[in-house]
Amino acid sequence: MQVWEAVKNSWNKEPYAIRRMLTETSVRASDRRAVFVGVDAYEAAGGVVLRDLFQGDDGGWLEDPALLDRLVAEKLQAEAEALSSEGWKWIEVATDLPYGYSHGLRRLAGDPAPMTDEERASHAALLSEYRALEDEYSGQDEYPEEIDARLGQLEMAMEALEQRPLIYDPAEVARAGVFVTLDRDGSLAVYRGYIRPEDELREETAVQDGDGADDMGQGDDVGVSSLKPSETSVGGTVITSGGQPIGADASEDEDDGALKPLPERLVMELTAHRTLALREAIGRSPDVALTLLLLKLVTDTFRTSSASGSCLEASVRHVYMSAQAPDLKDSVVAKLVDERHAVWEADLPLGDDAVLWDYLTVLDQGSRLALLAQCLSFGINALHEKVNPYGAGISASGLTRRMAHADLVARAVDLDMVEAGWEPTVDGYLNRVPKARILEAVREAKGEGTAQLLDHLKKGEMAAEAERLLKGSGWLPEVLRRADLAAGDCEPIGEGQGVDAGEPDDVDLPAFLTASLPDSAASMMAEE
Template identity: 70%
Template sequence: MAKAAQNVTLSPSRDIPFDRVVLSQSNVRRIKSGVSVEELAEDIARRGLLQSLNVRPILDEAGAETGKFEIPAGGRRFQALSLLVKQKRLAKTAPIPCIVRDASSPILAEDDSLAENMQRVALHPLDQYRAFVALREKGLGDEAIAAAFFVTPQVVRQRLKLAAVAPALLEVYAEDGMTLEQLMAFSVSADHARQEQVWDAVKSSWNKEPYVIRRMLTETSVRATDRRAVFVGVAEYEAAGGVVMRDLFQGDDGGWLENVGLLDRLVAEKLQSEAQALVGEGWKWIEIAADLTYGFGYGMRRLSGEAAPMIADEADQHAKLLAEYRALEEQWGEADELPEEVDARLTELAEAVERLEARPMIFDPAEIARAGVFVTFDREGVLVIHRGFVRPEDEAQEETAVNAESADGEALEGQGDQEVVSNWNRGQGAANGVVGTVITSSGQQISAAPEDDDDGALKPLPERLVMELTAHRSLALREALGRSPEVALTLLLLKLVTDTFRTSPSTGSCLEASVRSVYMTAQAPDLKDSAVAKAVDDRHTAWEADLPLGDDAALWDHLGCLDAASRLSLLAHCLSFGVNALHERVNPYGAGISASGLTRRMKHADLVAKAVDLDMVEAGWEPTAENYLSRVPKVRILEAVREAKGEGTAQLLDHLKKAEMAREAERLLKGSGWLPEVLRRADLAAFDGDESVEGQGADIGDADAMDEEAHKLGDDMDLPAFLVADLPSDPAQLIAAE
């Protein structure tokens, strides 16, 4: 007969005078966090005690109740009540609502305290928003709501701003489909249809940062030279009903496309059409994106294929084009200047030869079935297809027959005592003479016959014996490798090349050393198109083309044959992918980097920067409105101009609105070599008097030079008319004005 379910009995509640309750040493909360005791006291004074204290009777030595009670759960509420008593706003004998746990309860006091703090869930920001809306509808203002909940009026206004967000997007956020920062970004526009269109465009994208969402929502028009317009084509945009605004009196590079939403939709449709054309190639997945971030293939293995050979017609055409190109070069090689038509023909021939030589890659059909493709377009609006990326979860699972070990050489875990049935890779199984299914239990093979049944067949060695024997071999290898630096370097290169180029789905190696390519979680829009990014990619592509990837034995031989300089260059290239000089947000609760760890990271980065003589100016960075100036306060814009061009120039900008100030500052700072402090070398001293440090404000001079330059603005600096129209014509008057 089934046993009847036992009814749950709750602890009784009662009012206990305040002077008869004390804080228990069993209360697990020791560290203050969240709302302060003072704020909680004010809240209790305003609305009363919403949650009872959890108390237990205090017993004397004989085990009898003393009439006093201790509080294992509710310590902060007790401290807030104590503050009200101290302030004489609450009587010492005031009755306090309490839940009274029996003194003989099997539940420990620490257990109650821990459960109360861990089982509660913070209010979701969307619920907070809805609550604030309800309070406002009942007549409370922003200031009153903020005061009631001890938040700033800005927080209240930010939450209430969510009313501008489409209900469909609020539901996406409620289901954890986007972050709060992303949701807040949609509030810059009240057009719900446009909001949903932007979310559809970015939700599957690699780049859906809040600033991208804001930029897309606030765009009212784009130039006809914008890469999206070039990719789609202005004619197609107009055919779909798009409007182009053209200036009949000035060159406007083809005009401005007014319907940005339509343009984005046409971009998505064209990318989908291009992706559909690739379906027949047999890829497992195809990812389309209007804007791939730098390092989009992070964590994936790149397939290595063979270039498709030219067919006879292509080879003949290639030979003819090359012959004509060389003939023209020989004919005009001594000329000081090429005729326009000859120059155009040479360019045309070079492009045609380059197109023929850019052969499509041929991949293994079995690899294609588990790999994917990225479809996008570059900054010139040209379609770009990146083929052959294998995600970690799509890698073929390697099976072992005897020891059921993983690719890293560690025994498979988490199997318990269950029997696991694994299918052999057919090719490998046939090669080993093994056909069928291998059954394992707890990582061990289950044999059809008992182990001690000696039928004369040659069986695998016991796992324990294999481990002991290979331990001897590992130690011997350590000793031998320790006195063979050339072999050690080759082994390190083999492992690092495998990690960097992901040449194999297996991550196993006999060397426990690795380099992990660091993904840049925060990226400026211009990062992937920067000169530095192109240099890294070009170097990576060159090494990738030169190395026999995919075959560890051939790779070992190749690495051993490289000269010392090439080996060191390859080592440097592989190690460079592990560089992480990101200044990340410190997490005080253990997840992520600590404050001391961040300090150590940045100091190490400074050491490396000094060793390689890093110069961010030479690396191609310069301040623009997009990457710096429009994202800092006006005072920092003026500080930058002041450091680079002098006080006089800065004063000419201080009356401008921020957007206009950022644009003018970008023009003035161009070519100046000025850098924000975070990009300057820590080991180089800041400028002093006439001294200036290359790459850290190369145009910064002394105060007299700045003033002299300020007096010659109209002639030397080519400032726009609206900046110099009100300047006195007499230099003496200008100095007096300053």
Template identity: 60%
Template sequence: MATAVQKITLSSARDIPFNKLVLSQSNVRRVKAGVSTEELAESIARRGLIQSLHVRPVLDADGAETGMFEVPAGGRRYRALELLMKQKRLGKTAPVPCVVSDAHSGVLIDEVSLVENMERAPLHPLDQFRAFQAMRDKGMTEEAIAAAFFIDVNVVKQRLRLVSVSPALLAIYADDGMKLEQLMAFTVSSDHDRQEQVWEAIKDGWQKEPYHIRRMLTETTVRAADKRAVFVGVEAYEAAGGIVLRDLFESDDGGWLQDAGLLDRLVAEKLKIVADEIAGEGWKWVEAALSFPYGHERGLRELVGATVDLTEEERATREALRNEYDRLEAEYAEADELPDEIDARLGEIEQALEAFEQRPAIYDPADIAIAGVFVSVDSDGSLSVDRGYVRPEDERPVDAEGDDTPEVDGGDGPVATPAVQRAVITIGGQPAEPEDDEEDGVKPLPERLVIELTAHRTLALRNAVAEHPDVAMTLLLHKLVSDTFRHTAPTGCLEANVRHIFFSAQSEELKDSAQASEIAERHGRWGDHVPADDQALWDWLSHLDDGTRLDLLAHCVSFGVNALFERPNPYGSGVSQHGLDVRLAQADRLARATGLDMVAAGWKPTVGNYLGRVTKPRILEAVREGAGQRAAGLIDHLKKGDMAKEAERLLADTGWLPEPLRLVDPDDGQAIEPGAEADAGDDAALPDFLSEDGDDEETDEIEDEDALTIAAE
């Protein structure tokens, strides 16, 4: 015969006037913790009493109920209600929701008080974040949320910042797979792919400290405390479109500037502006650089300038500042710590006195005409200008004995200093002449442009590999055999675990390219069928036919293709020069194996992706290679902006590619130049309006003039 399960009976609930309640002396909470009584009172006034009080009847000496009730569980709520009553915001007889337990229960009142506090589970930070997020989505501001819960607004911002973490990492944190401090470290970057890459790299290792995560996420960035960032100003960097990564959880000294290439360009532009201003003083040359090596002025003669005497008014001001400084120092000599306003004033006086001592020197105009200036950035981000250095080749010839008039080379007249001398300005060791006076030499492509171009090629290679399962199989097998038998082999252009490679720099048009669309569409088709359960995935893969398995293998392997150029790091972090060479060589091999043609893939030179990013000699070189010498000659007189626009039109259908996108000939290691046929016949490469020949010489001249006019439009 089955034993009947005894049913429990819950305590009854009813409203009790507040003046019938007293705080139990058996309440275990003695020490203040958590939200203060005042804050809890405000919360009750705003939202009402969310949780009822637990009370027990008070008995007299004979065991009869007295009509009063003691509160063993809910003492903080009772004190908050008591405070509201004292503030006349709650009536003495206001009904209070209470759960009334049996006065004759065998459970000690102390046990009730203790268990009420011990069984309370704190809210998970992720649940708090989701609640804050829901309230913000419904229209509450961060300040309003903070005020509603009596917390600092930065706490709300920190919790809401967790939305920038990848959902995959949030799920790992929810399952206790990582600590809160680690999760917070991931918020310095909003790139989910990069966050997941970092976690994959460290999850099985021993080095998973938050500082290590932040360092990996910001390894390609520049700290806001860097002298380049201080010199340019974070506001100017952001105004130019730069992104600043910030850490709301730790002191970040202003954050990290994500686009180092943009920052370097802004530094060069600002140095150029300063150099132009200084050149207006008449110096022969101005060298500007972020910094100069030690001893850069060795072998140069330094001019000694004359310091301008102070005026009577300036002397009086300087004397007054010195007296004030001495008086304040004497007045607070015995103080352990200076008041903030006194400390600030002393700093102002020191700066003013230093300005008097650092007055610019005055140089002889004849000396200025043969001397130059070094412009750089100090370690604190301030501008450093060193004037008056004469190079040996610029020294005046020694006067002949007894002759006060120096001779000019090849003549007998005196040395004539030009009325207007144009200074030779160099920025970072490179001439910074106006664009119309650019040198004929072809300079190396900017590093960021090479990275963007190789990002285009990497995406096209991924698409090509996915469409050639046989090549994907060879690539994967090559990688696995290399890892198995050649343990010191470089990584190459395929990541073994085939994770999505982060593009540190890419042009805006990349996401809208045909390859990006094809890859996304192919990924979507596969994703509709891939099971989420691990065992189900194994079973599904096991039942696929060989052709389908190869197609899926090619798609997955393609995501690990990495043909990106990046700056080699000889100190161990990142890729070495040898590793980069192997990567790019393998990328060329892949391109040949898949038959990849970047022209067929849809890449064309435009003002935005190439022509507007390089120098005029580079533009002319491109037009010569793609459209012929004659076309280049017709636009070589244009300004750079117009030249780039015209070059885009001339190269539109020529199939010309820049070096990073060309296929390297495996026999001689030289890039195969597209558009080579243009050199054999210039007319064939020119548009009709530039290549038509007339019947007579006069017609030819007219047509040439018309073509030149059209090219300049």
């Protein structure tokens, strides 16, 4: 009834718009949380599923997100309690782990568990059948469909046996922990064997600091904090329920139409996107990475004044992005960074410094430069941060210099945030800025004529229409644009392409104007 009251006198009666209004507070059945819990379990707990009678709905929409989140938390908690029998010191549970969740932690090196006699026999039988089928059909151009399917089943069965669980040193397990979360497809993801800095052996710290163990206390009691109310202890294992930070809700702006600065939190999230994109670009640009490193080293060596504010932390210190949008870890550049890092990590002998030294000395020059670029990319810091006038953190001049430095690097690697996968969406940008900013974006991308067609809408409707109009346009907010291009090396979006406020020849009409109008009326509006 609420939706009917909202749309009965509106131009926008398109099915997709009505469906969006009906389901804006619901969760799709294909959502990874719903897949993890299962729709049957959700309904058994009293949850309601909304279905579409007129077209396919991929399982429908779950109407009670709070119930779903509670079921997810309870199931993850149960999985964590089951893992506590392995003897871990802590288990952190989170529906969604942020990018860089293991920052600052040491990963344990485990040994693959040997196969049992039964598993070896099963593997041998599978391999024998696989080779027999290959030999039998080796003379044919293509395998028969049923034989090809059987070979695929045998490969999967053998791979499941070959992927062995890792066995860790029990002494280190007692100091290490586990992350329990949901994978992208809704399956359970368990990441074992991470040691926090405060849980490293006290003897090692004492030797480095030159202090005796007696000065700080003995045993594992040192550095163990008391449990918080949100934590659970099972069999000596501390299980922590991690959650996502809650940002301020975007509300309807009662502004006077003037352009105001972007919200600082939004600028921080946008520059986190840019920082990750720069990392990916530096990682595939060894020559630029070497120039960047030399620039930092020469500055440190030959300048007598403080040179703070560089966009490169040349230590290299992995810069953690504390302010980030939820979709950052699933972005195109995040996957590229992780894939490249995994390839190097698989090749490098990380267990012994002498072996690693020998490995590095025999690398060819191209591989050495590529490895340098990969390591250096993790020091990129093009993040906007809050300025602290009292000296703690970055100064205003340091932040200005960092951003100017980042622009130099972006120009050198020819960074394009559109190609890096960023788009102005309702959740990621448009609903986070005033209406004047939304209209400015549409005006720059589509012209004054199209912007004027949106200026009477409420903010939520305006943001949704703007997302549709801006999709594929290549429009970027100022903070994501290259400084050299924004300075006039290219024309602003929309200019020089026949876009004029008085003559909107190619206006892309919003959906609410074209949905219910006859074709002749829509054409007349476009002509006018």
